[in-house]
Amino acid sequence: METVRVGSVEEFAPLPARKVVEIGGEEVGVFRLDDGFYAWRNNCPHQGGPVCQGRIYNRVLETLDAGRRSLGRRYDEERVNIVCPWHGLEYDIRTGRHPGNDGMALEPVAVQVQNGEVYVSL
Amino acid sequence: MDAAIRTASAMPVQEMGTETDTRDYLAHARTHARKAGYADWTIVDIDAHHVETVHWHEIIDYIEDPVLRHQATMYQKERIGAPPYGLNGDLGLRYQDVGGRIPHQSSRREKVDEPGVHLDVALTRRAMDALCVDYMVLFPTPMLFIGMHPQVEMEAVLSNAYNRWLAENVLSAEDGILSLAVLPFNSPDAACRTVEEFGANPNVIGFTVTSTRYKPVHSNEYMRLYRMIEETGKPIAFHAGYHWQDPSLATCNSFLGMHALGFVWCNLVHMTNWILNGIPERFPKLNSLWVESGLSWVPFLMQRLDDQYLMRQSEAPLLTKMPSDYMRESCFYTCQPLEKSSEVGLKATLEMINAETQLLYASDWPHFDFDAPRAIYDIPFLTEDQKRNILGRNAARLFNLPKKDSARKAA
Numbered sequence: 001m002e003t004v005r006v007g008s009v010e011e012f013a014p015l016p017a018r019k020v021v022e023i024g025g026e027e028v029g030v031f032r033l034d035d036g037f038y039a040w041r042n043n044c045p046h047q048g049g050p051v052c053q054g055r056i057y058n059r060v061l062e063t064l065d066a067g068r069r070s071l072g073r074r075y076d077e078e079r080v081n082i083v084c085p086w087h088g089l090e091y092d093i094r095t096g097r098h099p100g101n102d103g104m105a106l107e108p109v110a111v112q113v114q115n116g117e118v119y120v121s122l
Numbered sequence: 123m124d125a126a127i128r129t130a131s132a133m134p135v136q137e138m139g140t141e142t143d144t145r146d147y148l149a150h151a152r153t154h155a156r157k158a159g160y161a162d163w164t165i166v167d168i169d170a171h172h173v174e175t176v177h178w179h180e181i182i183d184y185i186e187d188p189v190l191r192h193q194a195t196m197y198q199k200e201r202i203g204a205p206p207y208g209l210n211g212d213l214g215l216r217y218q219d220v221g222g223r224i225p226h227q228s229s230r231r232e233k234v235d236e237p238g239v240h241l242d243v244a245l246t247r248r249a250m251d252a253l254c255v256d257y258m259v260l261f262p263t264p265m266l267f268i269g270m271h272p273q274v275e276m277e278a279v280l281s282n283a284y285n286r287w288l289a290e291n292v293l294s295a296e297d298g299i300l301s302l303a304v305l306p307f308n309s310p311d312a313a314c315r316t317v318e319e320f321g322a323n324p325n326v327i328g329f330t331v332t333s334t335r336y337k338p339v340h341s342n343e344y345m346r347l348y349r350m351i352e353e354t355g356k357p358i359a360f361h362a363g364y365h366w367q368d369p370s371l372a373t374c375n376s377f378l379g380m381h382a383l384g385f386v387w388c389n390l391v392h393m394t395n396w397i398l399n400g401i402p403e404r405f406p407k408l409n410s411l412w413v414e415s416g417l418s419w420v421p422f423l424m425q426r427l428d429d430q431y432l433m434r435q436s437e438a439p440l441l442t443k444m445p446s447d448y449m450r451e452s453c454f455y456t457c458q459p460l461e462k463s464s465e466v467g468l469k470a471t472l473e474m475i476n477a478e479t480q481l482l483y484a485s486d487w488p489h490f491d492f493d494a495p496r497a498i499y500d501i502p503f504l505t506e507d508q509k510r511n512i513l514g515r516n517a518a519r520l521f522n523l524p525k526k527d528s529a530r531k532a533a
Contacts, residue, residue, distance in 0.1 A: 005129045018137075021130035028130070042133075047494060048150050053138045055223060083223040085138040085147070088490060090223075119127070 003121040006030050009113060012037070016080055016093070020052045021120075027052070028109050028120055031093045033080055038093050039111035039120050040082075045104055049086030057081050057090065059099055140225045143232045144245060144488075148252035151494040155254035158499055161531045164514035165495055166523065167255040168456050169361070169413050169484035172242045172292075173229075174262040174284060178206035180291065184283035208276055211267035212366060217377040218490045227490040243295045249487050250298060253494060256514065256526040258485075259300045260292065261330070261413075266363040269307060269335030278306035285320060293325035298526065302328040302359045302411075307335065310343045314350055321354040327521040328356040328411065333388035334363035340399030348401065352408040357454065357520060359411040362389045389415040390423060393449070397427060400440025402452040409520060411454045414486060418461045421474045424449050450476050454520055456484035457498060457512065459491040469503055478508050482517045 004023050011019065012032035020029045020042055027042035029052020044051035058075040065071055081090040081099065091098055096106035110121040135146045145152070155161075174181060182194035194207040205213045219227040234244045242260075250258050265284060271277045281304045288301055303320045305313040313329075320326040329351055331339070351358050364384025366372060371387070374380035389412055396402075396410065412420075424446035431438060431445050441448070455475055462468050475481060486492045498504070498512050517523065 003127055005127050007129075007132075020133040020136055022133055023130045027133065043150075048154060048496060050138065050150050053133065053135055055137060055139075055225070057221075057223060085223075085225060086150075086492075088220045088223045120130070 001121050003119050006111075006118045006120055009116050009118060012118070016056050018052065018056070018082075020050075023120070023122065026122060028122065029053070029082070030109075030111060030118060030120060031082070033093060035094075037111045037113060037118060038096075039109035040091075040096055040106040041109060043107065044084040044086065044089055045106070046084065046087055046089045049084045049089075051082060051084040051086075051089070051091065051106065054083040054085040056093070057083055059090070059092070138225060140229045141231045141233075142225070144226075144230065144248040145252050147226055148249065148487075148494070151496070152252045152254065154494065154496050154499075155531075158496070160254040160495065163254075163510055164518055164523075164525060165253070165255040166483060166514045166517035166521075167250075167253065167258045167485045167487070168411070168482045168517055169261060169458060170246070170249060170258045170487045171261050171263050171489060172246065173264070174288075175206045175209065175264050177242065177287070177291075178209075181280075181283050181287045182207055184286045184290075185279055186282060187279060190279055206264070208280055209264055209268075210271045210276075211264050213264065215366060215377075218381075220490065224490045226488045230488060240291050240295060242292050243299065246292070246299050247296060249485075251531075253485055253487065254531050255298075255485070255495070256531070257298050257300055257517070257523055259302060259327070260288070261302070261361060262304065265304065266332050266361060267334055267365070268304070269332045269337070270365060271308075274308045278309045278312035281306040282312070282316070285316065285326075289320070289323060289326065293323075297325070300325050300327050300521075302326070302330040302357075302361075305329050305331055305347075307331045307344075308337060310347055313344075313347050317347065317350045317354065321350070321356070326356075327523070328359055330359045330361050330413075331392075332363060333360045333392055334365045334384075335388075338395055339392050340395045340401060345404070348405050348408055352405045355407075355522075357409040357411045359413050360389055360392050361413040362386065362415040364388075386415045386419045390419055393423060393453075394427065397445045397448050398431075398438045398441070400438065402448045403440045403442065406452070409452060409454060411456070411482070411520070413456045413484065414458060416459050416461050417455060417457060417471050417475065417481075418467065420449065420455060421471050424474060446474070450474070450480065454480050454482055454516070456482050458484040458486045458493040460493055460497050462497070462501075465502070468501070472501075472504075478511050479516060481512045482520070483513045 017032045030039045042052040059079040061076050062073050063071040080093050083090050098104040179198050185191040197207040236244045285303045303326045362385045371380050427445035
């Protein structure tokens with residue numbers, strides 16, 4: 001396993017921020033949210049798309065009232081998804097999981113911060 | 123941390139958008155192609171798209187009727203905020219990009235600086251190189267709805283203009299870019315003229331019925347057309363589409379539901395009429411190709427028609443064998459969008475349609491549900507020989523395509 005510097009913490013702004021890097025032929029997306037850093041292989045489990053190079057969207061929710069009637073959709077302010085630009089599959093940036101299918105998830109990469117620098121190991 | 127630690131290289135594209143170069147967008151497909159060794163595979167993409175309305179101002183120049191051509195010219199020149207001249211369709215209900223999540227579906231505004239090369243030729247070549255395909259069949263996009271045009275004659279006017287524009291400006295520039303000429307199917311005589319005009323064009327490898335329309339494909343008025351197409355030795359294709367105003371589909375409140383059903387519904391109806399009225403018996407050398415409905419509808423319809431046919435054979439007296447036999451022997455299918463959530467279901471589907479000979483690869487690039495060749499390559503239960511058949515050999519056989527020099531693919 002090799003540890004590689006991705007950049008300084010300050011580079012990851014404004015939030016949500018991301019840096020997609022190439023390390024010896026492997027592509028990794030490093031994300032910074034308000035509670036820390038997350039890193040995933042840039043490879044969508046659906047069809048191998050460049051998932052980490054997609055757009056970032058908050059998760060969409062649907063609100064029901066007490067009578068189970070729909071009140072329409074809204075954005076979840078906490079959960080943030082990365083969207084694969086090939087086919088639109090969304091993955092929670094914190095968990096790597098598809099919001100509608102727990103069995104579908106991104107491959108994690110170890111990420112750490114030391115002395116204001118961000119490193120990944122793979 | 124060790125000072126000798128190296129720094130990772132930032133990828134040149136951090137976030138893909140509508141201005142991202144096709145080659146960057148599809149770089150992972152290209153990487154897969156190299157690893158899989160596609161350079162010596164024949165790969166034929168039977169269904170890719172361009173957005174013909176980007177060049178509508180060019181296409182209207184090919185309108186034959188001088189009055190309509192003048193009208194179109196004035197409209198394109200002076201009318202503000204209007205969709206392309208004469209074109210029907212729900213132009214504001216195109217939600218395919220899921221609210222901007224899939225930018226390549228929205229538009230391709232990438233930089234193209236190739237003097238003398240038509241934009242659609244340049245963009246198509248980029249996609250061909252990235253997907254490593256030898257041949258790519260181009261279909262229009264908004265014109266897939268033209269079968270619902272309220273003015274029957276305008277379907278013929280615009281289809282003819284499009285076919286001629288495409289042949290002169292795109293097909294003539296690159297022998298790997300092919301077309302299945304759009305038939306103005308609501309006007310059978312005009313459709314016959316399309317076959318006369320393009321039947322001998324080597325880059326027009328067949329003829330397309332845009333499936334979104336309310337026309338019985340078994341009507342006697344089409345028999346001359348089918349005879350003529352059969353005589354060209356080229357297939358007839360039914361390219362699926364949706365129609366959100368269809369009363370049943372109008373109950374769907376999401377593009378997801380409407381699109382999932384709509385792109386199958388039209389071909390379910392046409393295939394049912396095609397088979398039960400014995401078109402394959404009447405024209406045994408006419409091959410039909412069913413495009414962009416995925417595949418899972420085929421086993422459903424095979425079983426449904428077989429079951430009902432045995433009880434009501436007198437209503438389909440031209441048939442000499444089971445409906446599923448015709449669907450497996452004289453019909454060809456494109457794979458996209460390949461439904462692959464169930465390996466059991468997919469395996470049964472490929473066996474039932476005899477995929478080894480009847481299935482053709484299609485990307486549908488640049489649409490939101492496109493399939494790269496690895497959609498076929500990664501199917502675990504197929505042999506390499508079967509994959510090669512589906513990705514190219516079956517199409518090369520059906521369309522009599524010569525093997526191409528693979529130098530560009532290997533680059």
